[in-house]
Amino acid sequence: MENLRPNSANPKADLNYRRKKNAEEMRYQVVSFALMIFLTLIAFAVVHFEGFSHWFVAPFIMLLAVVQVIFQLYYFMHMSHKGHETPQLFLFSGLSVALITVLTFVTITWI
Amino acid sequence: MSTYAHKKGFGATIWDYLTTVDHKKIGILYLMAGGFFFLVGGLEALFIRVQLAVPNNDFVSAGLYNEILTMHGTTMIFLAAMPLIFAFMNAAVPLQIGARDVAFPFLNSLGFWLFFFGGVFLNCSWFLGGAPDAGWTSYASLTMEAHTHGVDFYILGLQISGIGTLIGGINFLVTIVNMRAPGMTYMRMPLFTWSSFVTSALILFAFPALTVGLFLLMFDRLFGANFFDVAAGGNTIIWEHLFWIFGHPEVYILILPAFGIFSEIFATFSRKRLFGYSSMVFATVLIGFLGFMVWAHHMFTVGMGPIANAIFAVATMAIAVPTGIKIFNWLFTMWGGNIKFTTPMLYAVAFIPSFVAGGVTGIMNAVAAADYQYHDSYFVVAHFHYVIVGGVVLALLAGTHYYWPKMFGTLLNETLGKITFWLFLIGFHLTFFIQHFLGLMGMPRRVFTYLPNQGWETGNLISSIGAFFMGIAVIILLINVVMTQVKNVRVGNDPWGDGRSLEWAIPSPPPFYNFKQLPLVRGLDPFWIEKMEGKTEMTPAEPLGDIHMPNPSFLPVTISFGLFVAAFGALYHVDGKDWALPVLFVGMGITLISMLLRSVKDDHGFHIHKEDFENEDKGGRA
Numbered sequence: 001m002e003n004l005r006p007n008s009a010n011p012k013a014d015l016n017y018r019r020k021k022n023a024e025e026m027r028y029q030v031v032s033f034a035l036m037i038f039l040t041l042i043a044f045a046v047v048h049f050e051g052f053s054h055w056f057v058a059p060f061i062m063l064l065a066v067v068q069v070i071f072q073l074y075y076f077m078h079m080s081h082k083g084h085e086t087p088q089l090f091l092f093s094g095l096s097v098a099l100i101t102v103l104t105f106v107t108i109t110w111i
Numbered sequence: 112m113s114t115y116a117h118k119k120g121f122g123a124t125i126w127d128y129l130t131t132v133d134h135k136k137i138g139i140l141y142l143m144a145g146g147f148f149f150l151v152g153g154l155e156a157l158f159i160r161v162q163l164a165v166p167n168n169d170f171v172s173a174g175l176y177n178e179i180l181t182m183h184g185t186t187m188i189f190l191a192a193m194p195l196i197f198a199f200m201n202a203a204v205p206l207q208i209g210a211r212d213v214a215f216p217f218l219n220s221l222g223f224w225l226f227f228f229g230g231v232f233l234n235c236s237w238f239l240g241g242a243p244d245a246g247w248t249s250y251a252s253l254t255m256e257a258h259t260h261g262v263d264f265y266i267l268g269l270q271i272s273g274i275g276t277l278i279g280g281i282n283f284l285v286t287i288v289n290m291r292a293p294g295m296t297y298m299r300m301p302l303f304t305w306s307s308f309v310t311s312a313l314i315l316f317a318f319p320a321l322t323v324g325l326f327l328l329m330f331d332r333l334f335g336a337n338f339f340d341v342a343a344g345g346n347t348i349i350w351e352h353l354f355w356i357f358g359h360p361e362v363y364i365l366i367l368p369a370f371g372i373f374s375e376i377f378a379t380f381s382r383k384r385l386f387g388y389s390s391m392v393f394a395t396v397l398i399g400f401l402g403f404m405v406w407a408h409h410m411f412t413v414g415m416g417p418i419a420n421a422i423f424a425v426a427t428m429a430i431a432v433p434t435g436i437k438i439f440n441w442l443f444t445m446w447g448g449n450i451k452f453t454t455p456m457l458y459a460v461a462f463i464p465s466f467v468a469g470g471v472t473g474i475m476n477a478v479a480a481a482d483y484q485y486h487d488s489y490f491v492v493a494h495f496h497y498v499i500v501g502g503v504v505l506a507l508l509a510g511t512h513y514y515w516p517k518m519f520g521t522l523l524n525e526t527l528g529k530i531t532f533w534l535f536l537i538g539f540h541l542t543f544f545i546q547h548f549l550g551l552m553g554m555p556r557r558v559f560t561y562l563p564n565q566g567w568e569t570g571n572l573i574s575s576i577g578a579f580f581m582g583i584a585v586i587i588l589l590i591n592v593v594m595t596q597v598k599n600v601r602v603g604n605d606p607w608g609d610g611r612s613l614e615w616a617i618p619s620p621p622p623f624y625n626f627k628q629l630p631l632v633r634g635l636d637p638f639w640i641e642k643m644e645g646k647t648e649m650t651p652a653e654p655l656g657d658i659h660m661p662n663p664s665f666l667p668v669t670i671s672f673g674l675f676v677a678a679f680g681a682l683y684h685v686d687g688k689d690w691a692l693p694v695l696f697v698g699m700g701i702t703l704i705s706m707l708l709r710s711v712k713d714d715h716g717f718h719i720h721k722e723d724f725e726n727e728d729k730g731g732r733a
Contacts, residue, residue, distance in 0.1 A: 086288050090312070097316055097403045101356060108419040109352070109407060 032075040039064045130663035132216035133623055137223050138201030139518060142511075144227050145194030150585070151234065152186035155179045157582055160542070164575035166563040176559035177244035178261065182234075184247030188361070189269060190230040192499070195507045196368045197223075197279055200307045202518050204283060206614035207301045209292025209632060211625045214285040216661040217709075222279035224671035229272025232678050236264035246557065248358070251339035251350035254328060260682055266329045267678040271671070273318055273325070280314030283307055292613070293652040294632035298392065301612040301636075302378075302385060305392050306371030309399040310364050316403065317360035324353035333685045348413060355406035363402040366498065367395060369506030370437060373459045376513055377441050378636070379609050380456040381448025387440040388635060394433035394440075401430050411482045420479035427477035434470055438463060453607065454528035458509030461536050462502065469497030472547065487557070490550025496543045508535065508588070516606040520619045521599060527591040531584045538580025545570045545577075604648075611636035616649045624658050627651075627724055658719040666705045673702030 043061050046052060052060075074080040079088060119127065128136055158179050162170045171179065205213055213219050236242040243265035245253035254262045287308045291300070300308070328350065330336035337343035339350055378385040385391060407415060407423040441463060450456065472494040476482050485491055508531070515523045549570045554561065561567055605615040613630055614621075616638040628651035634640050641649055677698025684691035 090284075090315075093312075093400075094316055100404060104404075104407075104419075105352075108422060109415045 028075050032071045036068055036071055039068055127663070129668055130665045132212075132220045132661050132663055134201045134205050134213050134216065134219060135518065135620060135623070137219050138198050140223050140227075141194045141198035141201060142518070144223075144230070145191050145198055148186050148190035148230055148234075149195065152183055152191050153582065153585060155183035155186065157578055159183060160575040160578035162559065163561075163571050165572065166561050166568055168560055171559070173559040174241075174244065177246075177557075178237075178242035180557060181244050181246050181249075181261075181265075182237075182242045185233065185243065185265065185269070186230075187499075188247060188365070189272060190226075190233070192365050192503050192507070193276060194223075194226055194230075195510075196310070196365060196503075197226075197276075199303075199372060199507075199510045199514055200279075200283060200310075200368065202514050203614055204304050204307050205286065205290070206517070206617065206621060206625060207304045207612050208287060208290060208295050209613050209626060209630045210286060210290035211629075211658065212661065213282050214290055215282050217664055217667065218278050218282050220664070221667040221670060222275040222282065224667045225275030225278065225674070226272040227275075228671040228675040229268045229270070229275065232271060232675055233264055233268030236261050236268075239264075248351075248354055249328070250354075251328060251331075251347040254350075255331065255339055255347070263329075263332055263682045263685075266325050266332065267682060270322065270325045270329065271674050271678060273321055275671075276314060277318045277322075280311040280318070283311040284315060287311070292626075292629045292632050295637075298389065299632055299635045299637070301371075302374035302388070302391055302395070303368065303371035306367040306374075306395050309395050310367045313360045313364045313367070313399050313402060317357045317364065320353050321357035321361075324350055324357065327353070329681075333681060348410075351410055351413065352406070355409045356403075359406040359409065360399075360402045362498070363398055365503045367398065369503045370395065372506045372510040372513070373441065373462055374444075375612070376455045376459040376509055377444045379513075379607060379611055380451045380453055380459075381445045382451070382609050383444055383448040384636060384639075385440070386443035386446075387436070390436055391440050394436040397433040398430060401426065401433070405430065408477055408479075408482075411479045412486045417479075424477050424479040428474055431470060431474055438467060451609070453512075454523070454525055454532055455509040455513040457529065457532045458505050458512070461532070462505045462509070465497060465501030465505065465536075465539070469494060469501050472497060485550065487555055488550035489546045489554045489556055492556045493543050493546035493550060496546070500539050500543065505536075508532070511588075513607075515595075516602045516619045517614055518620060519596065520601050521595050522602050522606050523595050524591050527587055527594070531588045531591065534580050534587065535584035538577045538582075538584060541577025541580060542574050543577070545573050549574070605638075611639040613637055613649065616641070624660060624719055627658075628655055629653050655721045655724055657721055659716055660719060661716045662714050664709075664714070666709050669705040670702050670709075673698045673700070673705060676701060 043064050046057050046060060073091075078084070128140060131137060131140075158171060159176070162168050162176055162179075201213075201219070205211070233243075239260065241259040241261045243249065243257075243261035244259070245257055245262055245265075249262065249265055254265075287300070287304060327336070327338040331339050331345075337345045339345045339347045341347060374385055374391060405423055405427045407419060408427045411420050411423075441459075445460075452460075472490070476485055476491065476494055485494075512523050512528050515521065549567055550556075552566055552570075554565075554567050554570075561571075602619055604610075604618055606619060607615070610616070613632070616630065617626060630637065630649035631652035633650075638649065641647075675698070677695050680691045680693070680695025680698055682691075684695060
């Protein structure tokens with residue numbers, strides 16, 4: 001705990017820096033939020049539009065979902081910040097184990 | 112708050128252990144509960160060997176034999192080996208990384224009690240209409256046909272104890288990531304901590320597959336679903352996949368901490384730095400990773416086709432590479448070392464050839480084409496007992512001797528320890544070596560008896576004699592434990608004299624706060640480094656300060672007990688018993704109210720004030 005305290009007695013020492021950082025952070029969040037709503041609208045539109053086959057629509061929506069998950073993790077859950085290396089490692093190794101298992105089922109064992 | 116241990120009455124001691132959140136006491140609880148189930152599972156093993164000692168034996172009936180066989184496997188894996196692994200993880204890991212406790216002490220206690228009540232529930236089946244009888248793998252094609260409640264006891268009991276294991280695994284992950292002492296980088300962690308870390312990650316990723324499998328089976332058996340009912344469009348093979356997606360990593364969950372314990376022992380008693388430390392870490396992680404890609408080698412004869420069989424065969428053989436790295440590193444650790452053959456070291460040395468034998472038959476089983484011959488024969492039984500007994504059980508016995516002084520403050524008798532070792536080792540090889548040949552001669556596994564004149568009589572008799580050697584060895588170990596605790600000769604910080612890691616720098620058993628000041632870690636084997644510079648203790652990394660400690664709590668017991676009660680309700684509900692549903696609700700009520708209490712009650716723990724330590728140093732009583 002000791003080393004987490006600011007090393008200056010002046011509480012406003014890095015206030016300007018933090019204010020700038022927060023504004024930047026907020027901008028990213030608003031942009032990604034707008035993008036996520038936009039992606040959701042696209043997903044609805046694709047389903048609604050009758051010209052596309054199911055073989056296009058389903059994977060496309062899944063792709064959009066993956067993009068949304070990435071936005072969620074990196075901008076809303078702050079995984080883009082420093083100090084998240086271990087959660088990332090576990091997230092991605094868990095993901096890779098799960099995906100390889102799924103891949104095995106759909107390619108070689110067929111249940 | 113006093114920092115001295117007071118003499119307590121019997122009732123107070125019991126209450127202390129029921130409510131403890133101290134990782135050292137939870138380690139002792141795991142050791143006692145796991146040791147008890149180890150004895151139960153061992154007794155079942157002896158019954159199996161008595162039944163098979165001679166052809167056409169009628170010591171037990173066929174149905175009872177199936178129950179004993181199932182419970183032997185289930186008990187040994189889930190209720191003996193896993194908790195004993197957790198016993199040593201609890202006893203050693205926080206000390207090895209220089210932490211004062213695990214990250215979530217309350218959850219640690221909850222994990223133990225969930226395991227305990229799950230195990231008790233499973234064993235209640237013996238007295239309530241018959242134990243599970245579908246094998247420890249509980250394949251759905253068998254369980255769907257089971258007409259007693261045995262399998263339901265298996266499902267619910269393992270589900271409850273599985274939650275406990277998952278909680279324990281996550282707890283150790285968080286502990287090792289966050290609570291290492293200053294200077295304790297990842298690449299300075301002792302190998303037992305490393306293997307506990309990888310094991311915890313495997314628990315995190317593998318146990319959900321078991322949870323899902325048990326959940327589906329529970330719904331099929333108790334609530335009328337059809338996941339595995341072929342007639343209703345289900346598929347029993349799904350269970351096999353789910354079980355082995357969990358089951359194969361489970362094998363590594365058991366063996367990796369065993370490797371860790373042996374790595375500590377080899378380095379300590381060779382009085383050398385562990386050879387190839389970084390390659391050991393790499394091999395541990397690689398084994399953990401590969402463990403997830405080989406599950407279908409348990410299913411070569413299911414009919415997945417040649418492509419799947421070939422890929423899984425190759426993936427399985429790949430695991431021999433990191434395991435080989437480890438074997439050679441242990442050999443090179445001993446090479447040129449100043450070896451002391453203590454009891455733990457004897458176990459470690461005997462482990463190498465025993466485990467290599469198990470590994471070699473593993474590669475034989477991995478050859479998919481040949482596996483069609485070995486499958487479901489005693490060859491497979493011999494193989495997995497060579498890796499589990501020759502690897503895990505030897506490690507657990509070695510760990511018991513090695514960590515006993517750190518856990519209890521006394522040193523187990525070395526002479527009796529060596530007698531145990533020799534009896535156990537001889538018994539183990541007598542029992543299982545001959546089973547390779549019984550398997551190759553065609554004896555199928557899981558048969559309750561066999562006919563004479565097939566050439567199996569001598570082999571089975573030898574095997575049964577060996578089992579009794581192991582039984583006697585365990586009894587001598589128990590005598591050793593009782594004698595040692597009655598004599599109660601206390602030992603110092605470093606009873607083996609050659610301790611390398613942090614746990615040997617503090618008293619045996621350590622005070623409840625472990626480290627008065629967190630130690631400064633200056634390299635791999637930190638205590639050894641300090642000793643080589645002529646110091647007798649670690650350099651502190653912080654000034655003496657207040658220590659924050661968690662309060663004891665009884666809630667883990669009630670949370671787990673509630674699930675235990677609820678499981679009976681769920682189990683008998685399917686019979687249409689009137690009292691079943693109320694019991695289910697009462698049990699869930701106990702659990703949920705306990706959880707609510709935990710949530711609404713502010714429990715900030717307490718502080719040990721530094722003034723108490725200062726008084727203590729001056730000789731005053733705090």
